[in-house]
Each structure stands twice: as structure tokens, then as C-alpha cells.
Amino acid sequence: MGVGLVGRIRERVQTTGIENTLKYAGAVLADQVNSFCQETVLDLKYSGRVLYGNEKTRFKQLGANDVYHTDYSAMPLIFDYVAIKPQDVLVDVGCGKGRVINYWLSRGYQNKMIGLELDPAVAAQTVRQFARREQVRIIAGDAVDNMPSEGTIFYFYNPFEWDKVAQFEERLVSMAGNKAVTVIYYNPKSLSVFANRNWDM
Numbered sequence: 001m002g003v004g005l006v007g008r009i010r011e012r013v014q015t016t017g018i019e020n021t022l023k024y025a026g027a028v029l030a031d032q033v034n035s036f037c038q039e040t041v042l043d044l045k046y047s048g049r050v051l052y053g054n055e056k057t058r059f060k061q062l063g064a065n066d067v068y069h070t071d072y073s074a075m076p077l078i079f080d081y082v083a084i085k086p087q088d089v090l091v092d093v094g095c096g097k098g099r100v101i102n103y104w105l106s107r108g109y110q111n112k113m114i115g116l117e118l119d120p121a122v123a124a125q126t127v128r129q130f131a132r133r134e135q136v137r138i139i140a141g142d143a144v145d146n147m148p149s150e151g152t153i154f155y156f157y158n159p160f161e162w163d164k165v166a167q168f169e170e171r172l173v174s175m176a177g178n179k180a181v182t183v184i185y186y187n188p189k190s191l192s193v194f195a196n197r198n199w200d201m
Helices: 004-017 018-047 074-080 099-106 118-131 162-176
Strands: 088-092 112-119 135-140 153-157 182-186
Touching: 004 018, 004 118, 018 099, 074 099, 074 182, 088 099, 099 112, 112 118, 118 135
Parallel strands: 088 112, 088 153, 112 135, 153 182
Antiparallel strands: none
């Protein structure tokens, strides 16, 4: 990675000059510092702790992928295109440390929010940080087995391998019946699972 970065810097200096390269680097650094500050404020305001850091899963054998955060900066691009109604129940599948729930709270949603998290240690910490928020419930365990029947909008950031996504889709279709359900799938590596007559994509 270091060689790639040095190569990119050298190429930029050659094509745009040292002054423009330094201006660009300053703008990038300022943007990163600004994002870091905004994300830290949201973390502390709604979770009482900083939520940085991805984690290797201890449950690969169950089809789980590693724990990654959805960047706050990406969330408006994701959720501004979803009509969230007051009666919707929002479900974060593989909620990890709760950043998506933080974002929903920051938007002032009064909806019931449910986080599903396989790792019991991560889930226990997330339960503690949302303990005072009655509208938020964190469920530890397998998302397919613990899928809340009242859920209407399901968000997930590629938490499973393909086989597990297929189980999730099958269970969701069975559970939903005639109820309208929206799935927001970020980093959709197993999107083909939803390419059937049950879904409009």
C-alpha cells in the first residue's frame, strides 16, 4: 500500500505540480479531520462511547462476515431514498456497535428500532449503550432465528455469506406474508439471492 501511495503522489506531482498536490492533500486531510470529528460527536451523543474499529468475527463457521461500520457519511446517501413512515419498524441486521441506530436517532425518528447482533459480547455492550432508549431493542443471536416479525425496513451491510443471505431471504419472505417489506442491502455481495419474483429491485 505504501508503494502505491508514493506512486500516486509522484504521479500527481508530475501532472499537477507540487503546489496543487499540497493543496489537494490539505483538502483531503481537512475533510478527514472534519469527518472524524462529526462521527465522534454522533458516537458520543447517542452511544456514550467512540465506535471506531472493525472486528474479525468469531463466528465464521456460522456464515458471519467480519464486523464493519457503515460510515456516517454514507448514511444520507442510503436512507434519504427510503420513505420511512412513523409506523415502520426499523431493523439493523448485524448491528454491531450500533452506528446505524445512532444515525436513525440523530434524524429524530421515533420509530421502534431493533438491532440484531450475533456476537454476544458485542451485543451486550450495544444493549448497555442504548439501555435508556425505550424505542431501541438489541437482540443477541442468529438473525435468521431471531428475525422480528414486526420489522418493515431491514438494513444490512453484508453481514453474511451467500448461504446465510439465502436463509435470511427465505425466512423474511415466509414471515412477511402480504406485508410490504423493504430491504436495504449495502455492499450487496450476495444480491443475486433477491433476484426473484418476491422482490422489486
